[in-house]
Amino acid sequence: MGIPFGWFFVGYSEDLAVGAVKALHYFGRDLVLFRTAKGAAGVLDAYCPHLGAHLGIGGCVEGESLRCPFHAWAFRPDGFCSDIPYAKNMPPRAQKEPLARSYAVRETNGVIWVWYHPHDIAPTFEVIDYAEFxxxxxxxxxxxxxxxxxxxxxxxxxxxxxxxxxxxxxxxxxxxxxxxxxxxxxxxxxxxxxxxxxxxxxxxxxxxxxxxxxxxxxxxxxxxxxxxxxxxxxxxxxxxxxxxxxxxxxxxxxxxxxxxxxxxxxxxxxxxxxxxxxxxxxxxxxxxxxxxxxxxxxxxxxxxxxxxxxxxxxxxxxxxxxxxxxx
Missing domain, CATH: 3.90.380.10 (Naphthalene 1,2-dioxygenase Alpha Subunit; Chain A, domain 1)
Structure with a gap:
């Protein structure tokens, strides 16, 4: 049986503090989960699009981005590269589109939900809020x-x-x-x-x-x-x-x-x-x-x-x- 698409649990909100970075493996993929300084949760593919370092192993949150442990490229939760500290000019592609594969995230019911679709199609329905939680x-x-x-x-x-x-x-x-x-x-x-x-x-x-x-x-x-x-x-x-x-x-x-x-x-x-x-x-x-x-x-x-x-x-x-x- 294959892996179905939809909204899935990847963590409890209370377990992800501001600045926290966690390596995950779900949907047959290595992922990284992090929380920015302003409290937004982000999920990206684990491997840096630059030279392939694992962002969840040694990566750190700086402001609203996650920095790679290898060359310190920084990525926002939407996958856009926000900084390359040693680059004289930001590569044109990095200015136009996200370099890292990002995942739609919702937080409600005390849960961090991630939308998974094998073809990376945007969410076709939303998470339901539960009053009890x-x-x-x-x-x-x-x-x-x-x-x-x-x-x-x-x-x-x-x-x-x-x-x-x-x-x-x-x-x-x-x-x-x-x-x-x-x-x-x-x-x-x-x-x-x-x-x-x-x-x-x-x-x-x-x-x-x-x-x-x-x-x-x-x-x-x-x-x-x-x-x-x-x-x-x-x-x-x-x-x-x-x-x-x-x-x-x-x-x-x-x-x-x-x-x-x-x-x-x-x-x-x-x-x-x-x-x-x-x-x-x-x-x-x-x-x-x-x-x-x-x-x-x-x-x-x-x-x-x-x-x-x-x-x-x-x-x-x-x-x-x-x-x-x-x-």
């Missing part, structure tokens, strides 16, 4: 991350694979769900029950829902209701084809530390991340293959419709074969 009145995010052999499409497909909730996550019943599509947006809602243990040792069935909005291949927020209510950003960024970093970033309404509500929030987070959640999926994702022409039954959920939706995020010649039900 942007406005006061929400708890500090709780973050988890994993890296394994898979890709954003396989991970996102879980949301419409209703049958697996019963068998992988031990939910008492297969959730009934519905999904709608609107261009690059996918919205889904599934409702079911989960069995929880009460303090007296007895078991109780709790109604639960999972409501998701997916904005392209790399941005998704999920609202989880049950014992407690959680907001979850699911952040899947391809490192290479079939090599992905997955991050879960949770928030909820504040609760006093150590209170029953606080304990319940953290138990719900661990439930969602542990074997009853994503860590139950990861071994399957890691070792499965992608069946482009799967044989499905009527209880599987709208998997084929989801795949038709996801096809739009691959360029021609780099998309999985169109999925059809095997005869």
């Amino acid at each position: 942007n406005e006061p009145g929400w708890a500090a995010p709780v973050k988890r991350e994993w890296r394994f052999k898979s890709n954003p499409q396989e991970i996102a497909e879980n949301g419409v694979d209703y049958a697996h909730f019963q068998f992988v996550h031990k939910m008492a019943a297969v959730p009934e769900g519905e999904t709608t599509y609107d261009g690059h947006l996918r919205r889904s809602h599934a409702a079911g029950t989960r069995e929880i243990a009460l303090p007296d040792g007895s078991m109780k069935m709790i109604p639960s829902t999972v409501t998701t909005v997916q904005n392209g291949a790399g941005q998704k927020i999920t609202q989880l209701t049950g014992v407690v209510n959680l907001a979850l950003m699911v952040l899947a960024t391809p490192v290479e084809a079939d090599d992905v970093e997955l991050r879960f970033c949770f928030t909820h309404r504040p609760a006093a530390p150590g209170s029953p509500e606080d304990v319940a929030f953290h138990r719900a987070i661990e439930y969602t991340c542990g074997q009853t959640g994503v860590e139950g999926d990861i071994p399957i994702w890691t070792h499965k293959i992608h069946r482009a022409r799967p044989f499905l039954c009527d209880g599987d959920g709208p998997i084929l419709r989801f795949r038709r939706y996801f096809e739009q995020f691959y360029v021609d010649g780099d998309k999985p074969t169109r999925a059809t039900i095997a005869a």
Whole structure:
């Protein structure tokens, strides 16, 4: 499977201080992430267009530019060369166009988002802002991350694979769900029950829902209701084809530390991340293959419709074969 295009996580905003420079590797490319003196985040191809030094290894921020460690050429976040300290005259090409390949960057939800497209086409849609991660009145995010052999499409497909909730996550019943599509947006809602243990040792069935909005291949927020209510950003960024970093970033309404509500929030987070959640999926994702022409039954959920939706995020010649039900 190829690497889809869209907006993808490349860092948390709080982890990139003014003047910081970080070497990254995503989308099969070496990149450099930096923050200018005025606070703007920039992402460029890692290798200097002059003589190929890695800008993320020894490069430094000076004002609104990143200086190369080799000959001190300086590049703005838009890829233009802003200074060559030993040049008598700036080369004409450097005055007309960017020399370094730059990437569109957005910062919202506490995340640094980068637009990736293999043909370097400008963004065709925008990042969605989430009130839960942007406005006061929400708890500090709780973050988890994993890296394994898979890709954003396989991970996102879980949301419409209703049958697996019963068998992988031990939910008492297969959730009934519905999904709608609107261009690059996918919205889904599934409702079911989960069995929880009460303090007296007895078991109780709790109604639960999972409501998701997916904005392209790399941005998704999920609202989880049950014992407690959680907001979850699911952040899947391809490192290479079939090599992905997955991050879960949770928030909820504040609760006093150590209170029953606080304990319940953290138990719900661990439930969602542990074997009853994503860590139950990861071994399957890691070792499965992608069946482009799967044989499905009527209880599987709208998997084929989801795949038709996801096809739009691959360029021609780099998309999985169109999925059809095997005869």
